[in-house]
Amino acid sequence: MQSFKISPHIHLAASCGEFCQEFQVGEGDLLFASRRTQEHYLQGLGQGAIRVDYRDFGTGEPTDKMVEGIAAALAGQEYKRVIAIGGGTILDVAKLFALQQLLPIDRLFQQEIQPRKKCELVLVPTTCGTGSEMTNISILSLTSLSTKMGLDHDALYADHAVLIPELLQGLPDKAFGASAIDALIHAMESFTSPRATAFTQMFSLQAMDWIIRGFQDMAAQGKAAREKHLEKFLLASAYAGIAFGNAGCAAVHALSYPLGAAKHVPHGEANAVMLLPVYRLYQEKRYDGSLRELCQHLAMLLDCPETTVWSRLEELLSVILNWKKLSGYGVTEAELADFAAVVMTKQKRLMANNYVTLTRADVDRIYKELC
Known part of the structure; x- marks a missing residue:
């Protein structure tokens, strides 16, 4: 029920x-x-x-x-x-x-x-x-x-x-970008969570719409354009909070937590690092249901085919926030196994909300590709 x-x-x-x-x-x-x-x-x-x-x-x-x-x-x-x-x-x-x-x-x-x-x-x-x-x-x-x-x-x-x-008002560009992308990820992860419902997805979709439209305006007119969208960005964050508070977040957050804890990377930025690799792997493993619905909705917002949605989203988000490879944050290959172990043992609450099951090998793969 x-x-x-x-x-x-x-x-x-x-x-x-x-x-x-x-x-x-x-x-x-x-x-x-x-x-x-x-x-x-x-x-x-x-x-x-x-x-x-x-x-x-x-x-x-x-x-x-x-x-x-x-x-x-x-x-x-x-x-x-x-x-x-x-x-x-x-x-x-x-x-x-x-x-x-x-x-x-x-x-x-x-x-x-x-x-x-x-x-x-x-x-x-x-x-x-x-x-x-x-x-x-x-x-x-x-x-x-x-x-x-x-x-x-x-x-x-x-x-x-x-x-x-x-x-x-006056929030530094990096802090603003990291927080708004965090809200977008909340909306996306709650939308594809197995615990999602028609109610949570309604809030997820509206949050995505407000955030992406605001980002597009910022990309076209400069970051100062965010000022006319402040109420919508704030509402989008609350809507995404309602959605993930009911449906949960998943692997993007789970994989970001060891990076944030070990290297003191701001939460939204650490999430941005993990977002696209996780969703590309989801799509590789199974492309149907809520993941396909998400891609279709993003393709509509980004005005692109489904097949290019992740590259177009990456292009837009990189205008809003710069992020690095894991090595750029000081992560060594020797640390990756510890990161993956923490994800699989300490983040079960989040990993239970993945669109498809991700194994230890999957988590290792994402980290290695990002290092």
């Missing part, structure tokens, strides 16, 4: 000021926001809130050490609501602080501790990629296991997701 769920109440606000006023942000709130966000958008707002800048506790992708450092800094402080304004790192970390117990973090992520929610959670994205505001998933790099892992539980759903296009 199929099911479909949208949990958070979704709000679209014109500005951070409007959001803070409507939600009465302040005393009793634990507020996650970078200093840049605080300086540019929260001046004079949210007075009395306990403020956390995750960059005081680490850099790059979220890790277990970062969470442990924040928890230690907050020891003894009380709050009634968690509010996070930021990218995927901030949102994924903040979700954990709305739980009754988050430590030891490795036991939580290995499901030895049952997640239970203790307070209201409000998530406000500042990128258009992770869709984390719509999902019940938190992703961390667990340093003890040398990989990323996902915690998937309904206690991690936000009570409110607030979309504010203003927050995408």
